[in-house]
Each structure stands twice: as C-alpha cells, then as structure tokens.
Amino acid sequence: MIDTHIHLDAMEFDGDREEVIAAARAAGVSGFVVPAVDVASFARVRALADARDDVYCAFGIHPLYVAQACDSDLTALEAELAKGGAVAVGEIGLDYFVTDIDPALQERYFVAQLDLARRFGLPVILHVRRAVDPILKHVRRAGLPGGIAHAFNGSRQQAEAFIALGFKLGFGGAMSFDGSRRIRQLAAELPLESIVLETDAPDIPPMWARGGRNEPGNMAHFARILAELRGMPVAEVVAATSRNARAALPLMGQGARRPA
Numbered sequence: 001m002i003d004t005h006i007h008l009d010a011m012e013f014d015g016d017r018e019e020v021i022a023a024a025r026a027a028g029v030s031g032f033v034v035p036a037v038d039v040a041s042f043a044r045v046r047a048l049a050d051a052r053d054d055v056y057c058a059f060g061i062h063p064l065y066v067a068q069a070c071d072s073d074l075t076a077l078e079a080e081l082a083k084g085g086a087v088a089v090g091e092i093g094l095d096y097f098v099t100d101i102d103p104a105l106q107e108r109y110f111v112a113q114l115d116l117a118r119r120f121g122l123p124v125i126l127h128v129r130r131a132v133d134p135i136l137k138h139v140r141r142a143g144l145p146g147g148i149a150h151a152f153n154g155s156r157q158q159a160e161a162f163i164a165l166g167f168k169l170g171f172g173g174a175m176s177f178d179g180s181r182r183i184r185q186l187a188a189e190l191p192l193e194s195i196v197l198e199t200d201a202p203d204i205p206p207m208w209a210r211g212g213r214n215e216p217g218n219m220a221h222f223a224r225i226l227a228e229l230r231g232m233p234v235a236e237v238v239a240a241t242s243r244n245a246r247a248a249l250p251l252m253g254q255g256a257r258r259p260a
Contacts, residue, residue, distance in 0.1 A: 002196070002241070004196045005033060005199065027216075033125075037060070150170045195241055
C-alpha cells in the first residue's frame with residue numbers, strides 16, 4: 001500500500017515518529033508521500049525523504065498558510081523544486097470552508113504554484129475543500145500532467161471532471177463513517193483506476209479514532225473498507241490503488257528522493 005498523503009513531519013509525531021512508521025510498514029505500507037504545507041516545513045519534509053527509501057516528498061504552500069506567506073516564499077518554493085527530489089508540487093489548492101482567509105489571496109498563490117508545476121513538469125497534490133469548481137477551472141488552464149485531488153468530497157460530475165484531466169482521487173478516513181454517504185458511494189462506484197488511498201495523518205482520523213490522531217497504519221483498514229464497498233478482494237484493491245499512486249506520481253521509485 002502507498003499512503004499518498006501523510007504529514008509525517010507534523011509535531012503530533014515528534015514523540016514516536018519511528019514507531020509510527022515501523023507500525024505502518026508492518027501493516028503493509030510500502031510508501032509514504034509527505035507534502036509540505038509552508039516554506040518552514042520544506043527542510044523537515046526533505047530530511048524525512050532523504051533518510052528513508054520509502055518516503056517521498058512534495059513541496060507547496062497550503063491555502064490555509066497563504067496569509068502568513070509572501071512573494072519570497074514562491075521564490076523559495078521554486079528553488080526547492082530546482083534541487084530535484086520532489087514527486088509533486090503540493091499541498092496546494094483552495095479552501096473556501098475557512099472563511100477568514102482571503103479567497104483572492106489563496107487564488108493568487110494557487111495559480112503561481114500551478115505555473116511552477118507546469119514549468120517543472122510535475123503533478124500536483126490538491127487541497128480541494130469547498131472549492132472544487134474554481135480549482136478545476138485553474139487546473140484546466142494550467143495544462144498539467146495530472147496529480148491527486150486529496151480528500152475528495154465533491155460530486156460525481158466533479159469527480160469525472162478530475163478524472164478526465166488525468167487526476168486520481170484520494171480516499172481515506174472519511175470512508176469509515178456510515179454518515180459519509182456521498183464519499184462512500186463515490187468510493188464504491190468510481191472507476192477503480194481513478195482511486196488512491198491516503199490517511200492525511202495525523203488529520204482526518206477514522207471512526208474508531210475519532211477525536212484522536214490518525215496514523216499511516218490505518219491504511220490497511222482503509223483498504224478493507226474500500227474492498228467491502230466495492231465487493232472485491234482486498235488484495236485487488238491494494239494492487240490497484242498502489243498502481244494508481246505510481247501512475248499519478250510517476251517519479252516515485254525513479255530516484256526522485258536522491259537528486260544528482
């Protein structure tokens with residue numbers, strides 16, 4: 001299994017990071033994609049990837065962090081990408097659920113980062129909360145090589161629009177809640193080749209860890225839930241979603257962590 005979205009650099013893991021990674025490996029996780037959220041996290045994310053063959057890094061400025069960002073942060077992101085080693089630009093996007101961050105400011109940083117992704121020929125890892133249509137508009141204009149729409153919670157039509165643009169859709173802890181009917185229906189009915197698994201740990205904890213910390217070891221549970229929703233063997237789900245992750249982020253396993 002490949003966890004396509006996990007914040008291993010988060011302070012929630014400072015006390016037991018190695019134990020968490022070991023437990024996930026024991027549960028069958030063979031790859032961890034760690035997207036940065038701001039310039040301050042770039043060095044931590046790169047260090048995690050440089051020290052471990054199964055950890056992959058992505059760099060970006062998250063929409064919830066743009067209020068603290070400045071133009072020099074985009075310059076720093078460009079310099080970080082120029083070093084090599086990234087499998088994607090991310091986590092980037094728009095978040096209209098949070099109302100105190102200027103949408104126009106979010107959009108400016110998002111468009112600038114899409115431009116960097118295009119220039120470096122990298123896929124993107126998208127944060128799409130309550131902003132799917134505006135994101136689709138900008139992604140269409142950008143002409144990117146695809147990527148992942150993280151924690152997808154849009155409509156069937158929006159899902160199909162992302163798929164048509166070459167994107168995979170990320171599913172994880174939200175599938176564990178019976179009340180997440182739309183997410184569970186999408187997970188059950190969308191083409192399997194369009195789905196990747198993720199935890200977003202330490203965030204989006206599943207039902208059995210509500211109010212607590214999510215962990216990458218939960219990937220095994222998420223694979224079982226997806227298999228149950230689709231009525232198919234877990235092994236097929238694991239093989240397909242891992243294959244999809246490599247298709248979405250093709251630099252995984254191609255020396256992306258070790259720039260020359």
